Amino acid sequence: MIEFQHIQKDYENETALQDLSLTVQSHELFVLVGPSGSGKTTLLKTVNRLVVPTSGQVLLDGQDVAAGNLQTLRQHIGYVLQSSALFPNMTVQQNAGVQLEALGWPKDKIAARVRELLARVDLDPAIYAGRMPAELSGGEAQRVGIVRALAGKPNLILMDEPFSALDPVSKRQLQDLILKLHAETHTTVIFVTHDMQEAVRLADRLAVIHAGQLQQVGTPEEILQAP
Numbered sequence: 001m002i003e004f005q006h007i008q009k010d011y012e013n014e015t016a017l018q019d020l021s022l023t024v025q026s027h028e029l030f031v032l033v034g035p036s037g038s039g040k041t042t043l044l045k046t047v048n049r050l051v052v053p054t055s056g057q058v059l060l061d062g063q064d065v066a067a068g069n070l071q072t073l074r075q076h077i078g079y080v081l082q083s084s085a086l087f088p089n090m091t092v093q094q095n096a097g098v099q100l101e102a103l104g105w106p107k108d109k110i111a112a113r114v115r116e117l118l119a120r121v122d123l124d125p126a127i128y129a130g131r132m133p134a135e136l137s138g139g140e141a142q143r144v145g146i147v148r149a150l151a152g153k154p155n156l157i158l159m160d161e162p163f164s165a166l167d168p169v170s171k172r173q174l175q176d177l178i179l180k181l182h183a184e185t186h187t188t189v190i191f192v193t194h195d196m197q198e199a200v201r202l203a204d205r206l207a208v209i210h211a212g213q214l215q216q217v218g219t220p221e222e223i224l225q226a227p
């Protein structure tokens with residue numbers, strides 16, 4: 001469970017988040033939706049401490065994320081961005097295994113885990129494991145980014161506009177993939193998007209954010225029925 005408690009984030013010239021409180025349940029696919037500049041990314045980044053709130057706290061299963069060791073915190077959190085940010089001179093296999101290597105997994109176990117995950121995101125490991133990022137389409141690169149995020153079996157995955165640069169067909173395929181993976185693993189996901197259609201399609205529940213404040217929280221049905 002993730003509890004955002006009275007999160008405030010002030011930058012020099014503006015307030016990005018204003019006294020925002022919200023609870024995400026374990027195993028939920030939870031979507032933060034709102035226009036560009038509304039504070040979604042800032043809120044997401046308070047979870048893995050890429051942003052430190054001006055006041056308020058984030059509790060992960062009851063533990064204040066500010067209290068523990070940063071590396072330990074991030075080891076249990078997968079992170080997927082709009083650009084998959086793969087290392088250009090490393091193969092798919094090496095990119096996907098980078099976190100496992102840092103965790104000290106043996107090479108054969110890393111290879112097995114990466115191949116298993118590549119197959120689960122519909123990238124044939126025999127074809128893709130040795131490819132370089134430059135040889136991948138945008139959708140394929142995002143699949144590898146998802147594999148990298150899942151590799152260490154995180155308790156939580158943060159996704160920040162992961163599909164917004166993709167063409168409509170790839171976007172739809174990747175949305176289906178996320179729904180499938182979430183149904184299989186029940187890993188908690190917080191997914192940021194400005195696209196309400198995407199939010200409604202994916203979310204167990206969603207929060208509508210506007211100008212740093214929470215406007216609505218609920219299931220897609222509840223949000224769509226609200227006046």
Ligand code: ADP
Nearest residue numbers: 011012014016035036037038039040041042043
């Ligand atoms: P969203 O993800 O909804 O597009 P952001 O969380 O990125 O919104 O940004 C919220 C507001 O905070 C925006 O007005 C943005 O310009 C501002 N902001 C974000 N990061 C910084 C920063 N590092 N310094 C100053 N202002 C920032």
Ligand code: ADP
Nearest residue numbers: 100103104105106108109110112113116152153
């Ligand atoms: P599953 O139960 O889904 O097969 P595991 O958690 O057992 O997945 O992980 C797959 C393999 O990786 C196992 O053989 C396990 O021993 C190994 N493994 C898991 N976590 C670590 C770790 N932190 N360091 C080294 N090896 C690990």
